[in-house]
Amino acid sequence: LPLGPSYANLVFNNAAGTWTLSSQIFVNDNLTITTGTFDVSASNYSINVAGNWSNSGTFTPRSGTVIFNGTNQTITGSTTFNNFTKTESTNNATDSILTFDNTATQTINGLLTLNGLDADDRISLVSNIPGNQWSINVNGTKAIDYIIVRDSDASGSTGGVPINPSLSINLGNNIDWFSTLPLVKALYLGETCLASSDADAACNGGVSSLSVPTGLTYTFVIYVSNSSGSAVTDIRFQDDIDDISPDYFEFQ
Numbered sequence: 001l002p003l004g005p006s007y008a009n010l011v012f013n014n015a016a017g018t019w020t021l022s023s024q025i026f027v028n029d030n031l032t033i034t035t036g037t038f039d040v041s042a043s044n045y046s047i048n049v050a051g052n053w054s055n056s057g058t059f060t061p062r063s064g065t066v067i068f069n070g071t072n073q074t075i076t077g078s079t080t081f082n083n084f085t086k087t088e089s090t091n092n093a094t095d096s097i098l099t100f101d102n103t104a105t106q107t108i109n110g111l112l113t114l115n116g117l118d119a120d121d122r123i124s125l126v127s128n129i130p131g132n133q134w135s136i137n138v139n140g141t142k143a144i145d146y147i148i149v150r151d152s153d154a155s156g157s158t159g160g161v162p163i164n165p166s167l168s169i170n171l172g173n174n175i176d177w178f179s180t181l182p183l184v185k186a187l188y189l190g191e192t193c194l195a196s197s198d199a200d201a202a203c204n205g206g207v208s209s210l211s212v213p214t215g216l217t218y219t220f221v222i223y224v225s226n227s228s229g230s231a232v233t234d235i236r237f238q239d240d241i242d243d244i245s246p247d248y249f250e251f252q
Contacts, residue, residue, distance in 0.1 A: 012036050012057060021045040033057040033077075040064035044082075055079045063110070074099040074128065075106060082110040086123055088146070093120045095148065100134035102127045105156065107137040114165070116146025122169070127151040133173060138163060149177050 009029045012019055017036035023045055030051040039060040040047065050070040055077040065083035073086075075098065084106075088096045095116075100106065116122040125147060127134045137156040144165035154163055154176040161176035170178045 009051070012038050021047075024048070027051065030054065033059055049073070052076065053079070061109075065110075068098065070096075072097040072099070074101075076101045076104065076128075078104040078106065080107040080109065082108075083113070084108045084110075085113040087113065087115045088117045088121050088123050091117055091121055095120075095122045095124045097124045097126060099126055099128050100136070100152075102129050102132035102134045102151070105135040105137060107156075108140060110140045112138050112140065112142045112144065114144045114147050116167075118146060119167070122146045122148050124148040125150070125152060131173065133175070144168070149174055152177055 005023050006026045006028065008027075009032070010025075010027045011032045011034060013032075013034035013036065015035040018039060019036065020039040021041045021043070024047075025045070026048045028050050031047070031049050031053050033055045035057045037058040037060060040062050042062065044062050044064040046065040046067060048067045048069055050073075052074040053066075053068070053076070054074075059079050059081075061080060061082040063082050065085060066081050068084075068086040071090075071094075073096075078101075086096070086098060114123050114125075123146070127150070131151060133151045133153040135153045135156065137158070138154060138161075139158045141159065142163065142165075144163070145167050147165050148169045148171055149165070150171035151173045152175070154161055154174075157163065157176060162179050163177050164179050165177075168178075
């Protein structure tokens with residue numbers, strides 16, 4: 001590939017053409033393979049993309065790595081990658097977003113790395129049409145944490161499913177993401193508990209507290225015991241983070 005190693009927008013468009021990397025490259029905007037073949041070469045040079053990735057031609061990944069280092073990026077068309085990397089490294093309480101083409105399938109045969117930074121600097125994986133699933137086949141190894149996943153079908157993966165990213169959030173409509181969620185059963189006694197201490201063990205069926213680690217998704221089943229026969233008018237979820245002034249989410 002001539003010029004380089006840095007480009008603004010990079011477009012490959014020649015049905016008979018083959019472009020082979022001669023060094024690592026940095027694409028500061030969008031990389032588009034319209035037709036032809038784009039090859040990372042036998043040297044397995046890496047590709048850094050700050051904008052969007054679009055592929056309707058042929059990408060030859062060999063043992064190379066594609067690094068997505070922008071903030072909000074879109075992947076269009078089906079591509080087979082070797083190593084696929086995206087890292088959220090900016091501590092600004094803003095998630096990075098990867099938007100996927102719901103009509104395409106992304107295949108990762110090497111290492112899939114999706115590393116968010118913390119609980120308010122995650123990587124969000126979403127569909128270009130909310131509610132329509134985007135497909136990913138993860139066939140190699142994984143290093144994934146602090147992500148948010150919605151509308152994703154990973155059922156074609158051979159690298160072990162379900163995919164269980166640590167410290168991550170399941171926003172639903174996903175296939176073969178996240179194992180069965182931990183189940184917490186809470187007994188809440190209505191007016192009896194409301195009249196007493198909300199942290200009392202009697203409010204939780206003999207359990208003094210029910211803790212949910214930050215960033216994890218749990219399923220709650222609420223059982224209401226009401227032997228007095230009076231109507232239950234108030235159910236509370238307590239967020240007692242500071243142990244001084246509990247916050248409540250109320251359903252009445």
